[in-house]
Amino acid sequence: PFYSTVLDGERARGLLMVEMGLDVPDEKLRERINLARPALRDAYVRILSAYATTAVRLYRQPSLEDIAGRMQAVTDTMLGKKGAAKVLMVQLAVRPSQ
Numbered sequence: 001p002f003y004s005t006v007l008d009g010e011r012a013r014g015l016l017m018v019e020m021g022l023d024v025p026d027e028k029l030r031e032r033i034n035l036a037r038p039a040l041r042d043a044y045v046r047i048l049s050a051y052a053t054t055a056v057r058l059y060r061q062p063s064l065e066d067i068a069g070r071m072q073a074v075t076d077t078m079l080g081k082k083g084a085a086k087v088l089m090v091q092l093a094v095r096p097s098q
Contacts, residue, residue, distance in 0.1 A: 004016045004048045018067060021087075
């Protein structure tokens with residue numbers, strides 16, 4: 001899973017958690033993705049952090065479609081081919097700070 005802080009102004013108000021996987025039918029591409037895993041994880045964390053600080057509000061559910069689309073765009077960019085690996089969203093949750 002990936003975690004990111006939800007901000008309200010400059011204060012941390014909660015935590016966004018996204019769990020996802022990749023469907024990679026091509027075995028050679030799967031090997032390439034395994035080698036690129038650290039760079040992919042970094043790109044996912046960066047895009048999720050930007051999203052959590054600008055679009056997530058604790059009083060409404062985040063858009064699963066929007067997050068999945070952003071993760072898919074990152075995947076396509078990192079692999080250099082659109083749709084080579086399909087992002088599969090497993091879980092999305094927001095937890096307010098106490």
